[in-house]
Amino acid sequence: MKKAIYKTYGSPKVIELINTEKPLPKSNEILVKIKASSATRADTMMRQGTPKFGRLFLGFFKPKNTSLGTGFSGEIESIGNEVTKFKIGDAVFGEKLFSNGCNAEYICIAENMIIEQKPITISHEEAAPICDxxxxxxxxxxxxxxxxxxxxxxxxxxxxxxxxxxxxxxxxxxxxxxxxxxxxxxxxxxxxxxxxxxxxxxxxxxxxxxxxxxxxxxxxxxxxxxxxxxxxxxxxxxxxxxxxxxxxxxxxxxxxxxxxxxxLKKTEELKRLFEDLVSLFKDDKLHTNIDKSYKLSNIIEAHEYLETGRKVGNIVIINS
Ligand SMILES: NC(=O)c1ccc[n+]([C@@H]2O[C@H](COP(=O)([O-])OP(=O)(O)OC[C@H]3O[C@@H](n4cnc5c(N)ncnc54)[C@H](OP(=O)(O)O)[C@@H]3O)[C@@H](O)[C@H]2O)c1
CATH class of the missing domain: 3.40.50.720 (NAD(P)-binding Rossmann-like Domain)
Structure with missing residues (x-):
């Protein structure tokens, strides 16, 4: 599968699209085929390693975590044998917090993390940036x-x-x-x-x-x-x-x-907030504003646009 990574801090040009093994879900995890993911200002800052004191957490000389992208929306392709909340084929969305890796074709995520059923009233593109x-x-x-x-x-x-x-x-x-x-x-x-x-x-x-x-x-x-x-x-x-x-x-x-x-908030507290948001989206009280969408193969361009500081609403990466 294709996945965006960065091995050093720097400009959008440090981003590489690599071919890597499709991950296998552990017993408590689900494998999501990603339809859309977010590209955010926070991602650009992690990629740049700025502000510099942030490198105390991100890695002093080079990023500890080379994966890119925190928010995702997609369909469940397979599940671990202990998963009870979700089933194959469910449309789900959420975020991977600091483990990243959502600017990719697949991710595995534990069922008790920040993940919920996607309301049918919103598209994968609209769902992917909600956690930003x-x-x-x-x-x-x-x-x-x-x-x-x-x-x-x-x-x-x-x-x-x-x-x-x-x-x-x-x-x-x-x-x-x-x-x-x-x-x-x-x-x-x-x-x-x-x-x-x-x-x-x-x-x-x-x-x-x-x-x-x-x-x-x-x-x-x-x-x-x-x-x-x-x-x-x-x-x-x-x-x-x-x-x-x-x-x-x-x-x-x-x-x-x-x-x-x-x-950095506790996962249980984030889940509580996320569940409220899912209800508000279901009730049509909130809407995601999307400025531009880019294909995963054009993720460098997406980061170049993010860095202008002029985007209106959100930037989304789509997998065709
Ligand atoms: N602490 C956290 O947990 C957390 C989580 C996520 C994100 N963040 C941070 O939050 C920040 C905001 O991210 P974002 O994606 O919402 O926005 P952004 O991409 O940083 O900002 C884009 C918008 O800001 C407007 N803007 C630029 N300069 C402005 C000014 N002087 N006064 C008023 N508006 C101005 C731009 O409109 P014009 O072009 O019309 O000026 C543009 O629409 C980022 O620094 C990100 O790293 C923090």
Whole structure:
């Protein structure tokens, strides 16, 4: 089978598509024939080995894990003899967390990991990236901010994968949403539910008199320091993008500044969030926005586009 790997840190050109043995499921595992997988900003950062201090976990001189891709959607081709939750032929989706390897034709995954039946209302392409933007932003909104009905949240980077998810989730959870994006994405961000949009090219919301209960900087272009004057007294600033500034503020001011790596959360907690998301997709309350899809053979191109930082929603890799 074909599988995307990278043996050294670097540009998209370090990605190789190799032929390797199709994996065999262990007794508690299922073998998924992948129809679509995600290609994300987090993947590009792991591939680049950035920020450099991340290499303490990823591997100092070269990546410990050479496989690429965390989110998948596909069909079960075979199952181990102890598997009870799934059967051959089921359409399933989920993520492989830090073990990666989803930008491939097949993966094996234990049945008790982040995997669920795919709702029939969504395609494999729509399902594959859900564990990037939606799972991450849901963790921030529900578990970190405990967002409440009527609260006002500002989502910076509202046109990204995490941002489009946050705008939709915050609306479902009853919040008032202001989305920050560039001129070209204003109508799009309104169309996915934002009550108000701010064009960051023409307006600096940090200088306004409006106050927010939550500022969710999904793209990491802000800092607590420049946002603190537009937070309500109990307001919080949170971001999924790690920087020394955020780390420092989250240590000295942990009630107001929050960072989390969602993938490091306990599997049982992630499963609980993932199950909620599956229900919301089944009820047609959430939608995956796809910017571009690429064939697995064009994965380098997909990573080149990801690195522009301009994608709108998600990038998907499809297996034909
Ligand atoms: N901590 C975690 O668990 C976790 C999990 C997943 C991802 N992440 C991280 O989350 C970050 C976001 O990823 P993503 O895929 O959602 O988005 P992304 O690809 O990093 O961002 C794309 C979007 O951001 C907008 N943008 C760029 N500069 C902006 C600015 N100054 N202000 C407002 N919007 C701006 C772009 O629109 P324009 O071109 O119109 O500006 C584009 O639509 C990444 O750094 C990723 O590594 C963290």
């Amino acid at each position: 933007g939606f799972l991450t932003s849901y963790n921030f909104l529900k578990d970190i901010a405990s967002i409440k009905e009527g609260q006002h949240i500002l989502v910076n980077g509202a046109s990204g994968s995490l941002g489009t998810a946050a705008v939709q989730l915050a609306k479902v959870m009853g919040a008032k949403v202001t989305g920050v994006c560039s001129t070209k994405n204003l109508d799009f961000v309104k169309s996915i539910g934002a009550d108000k949009v701010i064009d960051y090219k023409n307006e600096d919301f940090t200088k306004s008199t409006n106050k927010y209960d939550i500022i969710y900087d999904s793209v990491g272009t802000l800092s607590y320091k420049n946002c603190k004057d537009v937070l309500t007294p109990k307001g919080i600033f949170m971001t999924p993008v790690l920087s020394f500034g955020t780390l420092w503020h989250s240590m000295i001011n942990y009630k107001k500044v929050k960072f989390a790596a969602t993938g």
